[in-house]
Amino acid sequence: MAEGFGKGCHLHLIDGSAFIFRAYHALPPLTRKSDGLPIGAVSGFCNMLFKYVEEAKGADAPTHVAVIFDKGSHTFRNDLYDQYKANREAMPEDLRPQIPLTRTATEAFNIACKELAGYEADDIIATLARQAREAGGRVTILSSDKDLMQLVGGGVEMLDPMKNVQIGPEEVEKKFGVTPDKVIDVQALAGDSVDNIPGAPGIGIKTAALLINEYGDLETLLERAGEIKQPKRRQTLIDNADQIRLSKQLVTLDPETPIDFTLDDLEVRDPEPETLMKFLNEMEFRTLTRRVAEKSGTTPPPALEPVAKATGGAAEAGGSAVTLPEAAPFTPENYVHIKDAATLAKWLDKARARGWLAIDTETTSLDEMQADLVGVSLAIEPNEAAYLPLGHTEGGDDLFGGAQLVPEQMGLQEALALLKPVLEDPSILKIGQNMKYDFKILARHGIRMAPIEDTMLLSYSLHAGLHGHGMDTLSDRYLNHQPIPIKDLIGSGKSQITFDKVPLEKAVAYAAEDADITLRLWQLFKPQLHAQKATTIYETEERPLVPVLADMEMAGVKVDASVLARMSNVFAQKMAQLEDEITEIAGQKFNVGSPKQLGEILFDVMGVEGGKKGKTGAYSTGADVLEDITTMEDRNPAAAKLASAVLDWRGISKLKSTYTDALQTHVNPETGRVHTSYSIAGANTGRLASTDPNLQNIPVRSDEGRRIREAFVAPEGRRIVSLDYSQIELRILAHVAQIDALKQAFREGVDIHAMTASEMFNTPVEGMDPMIRRQAKAINFGVIYGISGFGLARNLRIPRAEAQGFIDRYFERFPGIRQYMEDTTAFAKEHAYVETLFGRRINTPEINAKGPGAGFAKRAAINAPIQGAAADIIRRAMVRMPEAIKGIDATMLLQVHDELIFEVAEADVDRLIATAREIMEGAAEPAVKLDVPLIVDAGQGLSWAEAH
Numbered sequence: 001m002a003e004g005f006g007k008g009c010h011l012h013l014i015d016g017s018a019f020i021f022r023a024y025h026a027l028p029p030l031t032r033k034s035d036g037l038p039i040g041a042v043s044g045f046c047n048m049l050f051k052y053v054e055e056a057k058g059a060d061a062p063t064h065v066a067v068i069f070d071k072g073s074h075t076f077r078n079d080l081y082d083q084y085k086a087n088r089e090a091m092p093e094d095l096r097p098q099i100p101l102t103r104t105a106t107e108a109f110n111i112a113c114k115e116l117a118g119y120e121a122d123d124i125i126a127t128l129a130r131q132a133r134e135a136g137g138r139v140t141i142l143s144s145d146k147d148l149m150q151l152v153g154g155g156v157e158m159l160d161p162m163k164n165v166q167i168g169p170e171e172v173e174k175k176f177g178v179t180p181d182k183v184i185d186v187q188a189l190a191g192d193s194v195d196n197i198p199g200a201p202g203i204g205i206k207t208a209a210l211l212i213n214e215y216g217d218l219e220t221l222l223e224r225a226g227e228i229k230q231p232k233r234r235q236t237l238i239d240n241a242d243q244i245r246l247s248k249q250l251v252t253l254d255p256e257t258p259i260d261f262t263l264d265d266l267e268v269r270d271p272e273p274e275t276l277m278k279f280l281n282e283m284e285f286r287t288l289t290r291r292v293a294e295k296s297g298t299t300p301p302p303a304l305e306p307v308a309k310a311t312g313g314a315a316e317a318g319g320s321a322v323t324l325p326e327a328a329p330f331t332p333e334n335y336v337h338i339k340d341a342a343t344l345a346k347w348l349d350k351a352r353a354r355g356w357l358a359i360d361t362e363t364t365s366l367d368e369m370q371a372d373l374v375g376v377s378l379a380i381e382p383n384e385a386a387y388l389p390l391g392h393t394e395g396g397d398d399l400f401g402g403a404q405l406v407p408e409q410m411g412l413q414e415a416l417a418l419l420k421p422v423l424e425d426p427s428i429l430k431i432g433q434n435m436k437y438d439f440k441i442l443a444r445h446g447i448r449m450a451p452i453e454d455t456m457l458l459s460y461s462l463h464a465g466l467h468g469h470g471m472d473t474l475s476d477r478y479l480n481h482q483p484i485p486i487k488d489l490i491g492s493g494k495s496q497i498t499f500d501k502v503p504l505e506k507a508v509a510y511a512a513e514d515a516d517i518t519l520r521l522w523q524l525f526k527p528q529l530h531a532q533k534a535t536t537i538y539e540t541e542e543r544p545l546v547p548v549l550a551d552m553e554m555a556g557v558k559v560d561a562s563v564l565a566r567m568s569n570v571f572a573q574k575m576a577q578l579e580d581e582i583t584e585i586a587g588q589k590f591n592v593g594s595p596k597q598l599g600e601i602l603f604d605v606m607g608v609e610g611g612k613k614g615k616t617g618a619y620s621t622g623a624d625v626l627e628d629i630t631t632m633e634d635r636n637p638a639a640a641k642l643a644s645a646v647l648d649w650r651g652i653s654k655l656k657s658t659y660t661d662a663l664q665t666h667v668n669p670e671t672g673r674v675h676t677s678y679s680i681a682g683a684n685t686g687r688l689a690s691t692d693p694n695l696q697n698i699p700v701r702s703d704e705g706r707r708i709r710e711a712f713v714a715p716e717g718r719r720i721v722s723l724d725y726s727q728i729e730l731r732i733l734a735h736v737a738q739i740d741a742l743k744q745a746f747r748e749g750v751d752i753h754a755m756t757a758s759e760m761f762n763t764p765v766e767g768m769d770p771m772i773r774r775q776a777k778a779i780n781f782g783v784i785y786g787i788s789g790f791g792l793a794r795n796l797r798i799p800r801a802e803a804q805g806f807i808d809r810y811f812e813r814f815p816g817i818r819q820y821m822e823d824t825t826a827f828a829k830e831h832a833y834v835e836t837l838f839g840r841r842i843n844t845p846e847i848n849a850k851g852p853g854a855g856f857a858k859r860a861a862i863n864a865p866i867q868g869a870a871a872d873i874i875r876r877a878m879v880r881m882p883e884a885i886k887g888i889d890a891t892m893l894l895q896v897h898d899e900l901i902f903e904v905a906e907a908d909v910d911r912l913i914a915t916a917r918e919i920m921e922g923a924a925e926p927a928v929k930l931d932v933p934l935i936v937d938a939g940q941g942l943s944w945a946e947a948h
Contacts, residue, residue: 005064005263007136012062013125014161015143016069016113019048020102022162024095025531032284038094039283042101046280046288049109052142052161053271054295062140064132064266067106068124071115075123077250084250085195101283108279110269112261119257122147126253129156131263144830146175150183150253163832165848175830177209185218188248199247200240203233218248273298287480330481335512336386337504338378339408341418344388348422350380356429357422358385358519359449361438362511364498367692368440369554369668369675373412374500375507376419379515382523387511390415393500406504416445423449431455433471433518436680439550452546455518458525460681461538465833465843469681475517478524483517484510536927537840541875542680548878548892549678549688556673557695557893557901563711564660571656571704578649585642592649595621602629606639623647631793631800652704659698659708666693678895684842685864686871688895696896700948712901712944719909719940721890722947723916725898726935727752728870729784735931736837736865737820741813746932753777759813760806779810783817784866786859821862828861836868837928838876873934874898877923884919888912901944913938 005011023044030040049067056062077084091099106113116124125148129139133155141148144160149172152158158167165171172180176187189208191199200208215221222244225237237244273296280289281301293300338344351357358379363371372391379385390412393403422428424447432438435454442449459469467473475481489502489510499507529535583589586605590597599619603611608629611619629636629643666674674693682689690696699705714720730752734742745755754765757776763769778795779787787795789804796803811818828834828847835841842864846857874895881892881900889905890912900920904912920936941947 004267005132005135005137009063009132009135009137009263010060011128011132011137011139011263011266012056012065013128013139013141014052014065014067014111015121015125015141015145015148016067016102016106017121018143018145019045019067020095020099023048024092024098026528034284038098039101041095041098042105042283043285043288045102046105046109046283046285048161049105049111050288050291053109053111062268064137064263065268066112066114066128066266068121068128069103069113069115070121071117071119075118075120076254077120080249081246083196088194088196105279108271108276110271110275112266114259114261116257116259119254123254123257124259126151126255127257127259128263128266130255132156135263137263147187147251147253149175150180150187150251152180163848174826177206178212182212182217184248184252185212185221187251188218188244189221191247192251195250197247197250198240198243200236200244202236207233218244271296277301330513330516331383332509332513334383334385335508335516337408337508338386338388339410341410341414344410344415344418347378347380347386348418350384351378351422351428352425354380355427356380356431358431358515358522359423359438360432360511360514360518361441362387362499362507363441364391364500368437368444368677369556369671371441372500373441373445374498375511376415377511377515379512379519382516382520385512385516385519387508387515388415389504389507391500392502392504392507403500408504416447420447423447426451429453431518431522433474433514433521436546436550436553436678439546440554443550443554448547450547452543453522453526454543454546455521455525456681457542457546458522458529458538461534461542462525462528462532463843464681464686464841465684466845471514471517471521474521479517479520481517483513486510532841533839534841537838537872540927541686541838541840541872541879544879545680545875548882549680551882552892552894553675553677555891555893555903556668556671556675557903558672558713558715559663559667559674560711560713561664561667563713564664564708567707567711568656568660571652571660574652574704575649575656578645578652582642582645582649585638585645592646593653595619598646602639602642606636606642608632608636608639623650631798651699651702655699655704655708659693660711663693663711676894683871684860685868686836686840686842686875687867687897688871688875690896695894706945709945709948710943714903714942717906719904719906719942720944720947721902721904721909721912721916721938721940722944723900723902723913723920724937724939724948725870725874725920726937728873728898728934729866730780731930731932731934732837732866732869733784733817733820736869737814737816738931739814739816743931749935753780756780756810756813760809775806779806783807783810784863786821786862788855824862824865825858834861834864834868836865836872837924838869838872840868840872842868870898873923874900874920876927877920880919880923881916884915885912888915899948901947904940909940913940 020041024041026044030043031037032039056065073085103113114124115121122145125141129141129151132139137155139156141151141156141158142161143158144162144167148158149167152167152172153169159165160167169180172183176183178186186205186208187197187199189200189203189211190205191197203211211221212218215224222237222241225234225241228234228237271292273292277289277292277298277300280292289300336343338347360377361373362375362377363373365371374391375387375389377385377387389409392406392409394406395404423430423442429451430449431453433455435449435452435456439449439452455474456469456471459474463469467477472483475483489506490497490499502510529538579592582592586601588601588605590601592598596618599611599621602608602621603619613619626643626647630640630647633640663674668675674695676690676695677692679689679691688696698708712720730742731746733739734746741755741759742752745752751765753773753776754768756779757763757768757772758765760776760779761772763772775796778792782792782795787807789800789807792807793800793803824834825847828844832845832847833841833843844857844861844864847861849857878892878895878900885892888911889908891903892900893903894901900916902912902916917936917938921934924930924934939947
């Protein structure tokens with residue numbers, strides 16, 4: 001051991017293979033244009049090293065560092081067991097030539113690069129960690145590999161560099177159920193299907209941990225296996241003792257690997273800018289070359305020609321942004337203004353030859369049902385984009401004439417006639433961002449685009465939970481390019497103009513850029529679907545849902561404005577009555593709609609304890625505060641009564657302003673119907689969100705809320721039909737958590753809430769008190785959302801201790817639910833995402849956060865697989881529905897969480913119900929076979945209220 005490394009030194013050991021495979025699977029395919037060499041993994045690897053070098057500075061910076069690689073696939077473990085890692089897939093062909101380049105890249109960054117034939121990288125790491133610990137230094141292993149966790153402790157820790165999460169003894173024990181020194185024993189018992197380590201058949205990590213904790217170590221366990229009470233487990237250990245001992249040899253890292261270098265050889269050295277930039281330039285990584293030059297204060301070398309051809313500018317690697325070489329800088333001077341039919345025909349011929357066309361529409365409004373089409377932008381390749389203006393005007397502000405079309409534009413009908421064959425051609429892919437908008441705009445002009453791709457939905461399929469999916473966000477994040485702000489063209493506030501008033505020169509630059517960005521995003525995202533296992537969700541749910549929702553939104557739903565007007569009057573009277581009641585309780589008149597005045601009454605006048613003031617000095621009187629006060633009947637009955645009345649007043653006020661008043665303004669003057677808009681990429685879990693107006697949040701628990709649905713009516717000779725999944729999330733929970741009692745109840749058609757109440761409170765179902773059933777129902781649904789005793793107390797307006805007792809009793813009766821929650825949380829913390837039964841991945845970037853948001857992140861992770869699976873099922877049903885109901889005089893109008901609403905001819909009601917029910921109840925299959933049946937309740941009537 002050299003004398004240089006000792007106390008106070010800090011060694012960083014980077015798992016090189018983990019970096020390589022993370023880069024390869026996270027980034028899109030990328031080739032060097034000069035010779036076609038695959039370099040996508042090298043690009044990501046270099047960006048990760050650059051990020052590491054920049055961040056590994058400061059007080060806790062390493063004094064020594066090395067990147068450790070595997071050298072070949074045959075090691076001493078293959079000699080011990082010829083099936084070791086035998087089931088691993090062959091290395092991808094395009095990754096193989098990149099492996100040597102990652103070694104060269106490490107050396108270019110002036111970081112020690114080490115490997116040894118016959119040994120794995122983990123063995124070298126184990127040996128260096130031992131040497132460093134014995135010398136009195138600290139060690140940080142940059143990896144999340146579970147096999148390295150046996151090294152943690154005594155000055156050795158791990159850091160997951162992708163999630164920036166420290167892994168110490170506590171985290172290891174949480175994962176394996178034992179302290180780090182016993183991890184080897186647990187792994188020997190549990191085996192490892194990835195590395196083909198046999199272990200003990202039928203014994204997993206949890207059972208292995210229980211056994212090792214009980215008997216102390218593996219040898220003691222094997223010696224005393226005959227004492228184990230469970231016959232199957234006992235025989236397994238006795239019969240497989242030699243196999244288990246072999247497995248221990250395979251999982252044990254060798255801390256005496258014969259390395260031919262010392263710790264002093266790993267001393268940190270700053271990169272030499274010229275050497276590093278030379279390598280990066282040879283790889284044609286222009287962006288990273290420029291960043292290195294900026295950091296080092298030097299001039300980058302001239303770019304080699306031709307430069308690398310990439311499919312985008314920035315991508316995700318392990319959740320952190322990684323800059324990729326740009327395909328080409330954005331050059332708006334190349335964008336084309338299409339002025340005539342001949343030029344448009346040439347562009348459409350290019351699309352036919354290429355097989356794809358990025359497209360975007362410019363309009364006068366965000367309301368697709370009333371917007372005028374102003375222009376269409378097209379893109380074939382990066383920087384090969386054009387704008388076709390169709391409706392730009394000037395003038396129109398004088399008293400004597402309207403606006404006039406500006407020159408150098410094609411006629412609308414002439415242009416649409418040329419566009420229609422291409423936009424409807426099944427051999428040409430149409431690519432858009434938020435394609436549903438453009439689909440509806442063109443559908444109103446008689447064009448049904450197909451087939452389509454949507455970059456917003458591609459991003460949503462890949463990155464749900466990480467960030468928004470608007471074009472500006474995606475361009476900035478993934479292309480390192482900030483689009484022209486729309487406000488620069490149309491202004492804001494009272495002076496804002498519509499796009500048809502934008503001068504053509506500015507419109508061409510803005511609109512063509514949109515199509516250019518869209519094409520580049522598609523080229524970046526599409527190849528990632530397979531690598532990130534998101535293809536199925538995108539292709540079976542997201543993409544095919546676009547035309548389905550577009551048709552629903554264009555159909556709209558008939559609303560009786562006179563019913564809404566009458567309800568508004570009734571609500572106004574009800575609010576006045578509540579105001580009188582509130583005044584009587586408070587003993588004085590005040591503005592019920594003023595949070596400040598309400599706070600003063602409750603906390604200063606009525607003496608409610610615990611009031612909190614905000615920055616303005618006013619007391620907080622949000623719904624949560626008022627709900628808490630309603631539970632104080634024993635301590636402050638007047639305040640509890642006042643809070644309850646104010647909550648009722650607020651509920652009626654919201655119904656009046658949000659629905660009965662506002663819905664009247666949303667009736668389309670041309671169709672006489674209300675046309676909501678659904679956001680496919682709104683919720684991380686896959687749930688659709690309804691806006692303008694929101695028809696999904698109409699309350700159904702109050703009589704007043706239910707009455708609003710009376711205004712949604714069917715035209716003469718038709719009926720409204722509602723089909724609603726019965727307790728779908730509880731059914732999914734019973735399946736994924738394997739709750740036998742719940743599964744049996746669902747199979748037998750038992751009242752699930754009554755059954756739960758009977759289980760919890762030892763109460764017969766026959767003659768059950770409705771209040772007890774209500775409590776069980778609140779718990780059943782609350783548990784899915786990770787409700788706390790505090791939250792349940794609010795919902796049921798009971799003391800917190802009593803509510804917590806209900807929850808504790810619930811978990812005692814159904815222990816599988818708590819196990820599901822714990823397993824799901826653990827998975828989320830380890831992987832930073834959760835998945836639904838159908839493979840929808842929902843990222844959970846805040847799952848390891850501390851502080852106030854930690855509880856919410858945990859509850860969201862627990863609920864996401866349940867709510868997400870329910871969303872997957874109804875999406876699958878909606879995608880199949882149009883084909884299924886062909887020949888039936890029916891239109892699908894609305895989706896409200898677990899409910900689908902149709903408008904149907906009176907004669908076809910029964911056929912529609914039978915057909916739609918069959919589609920909905922079978923929507924999970926063939927992808928997933930649930931252990932419980934899906935049941936759909938159906939109803940019909942002249943209004944939504946009657947049907948539901």
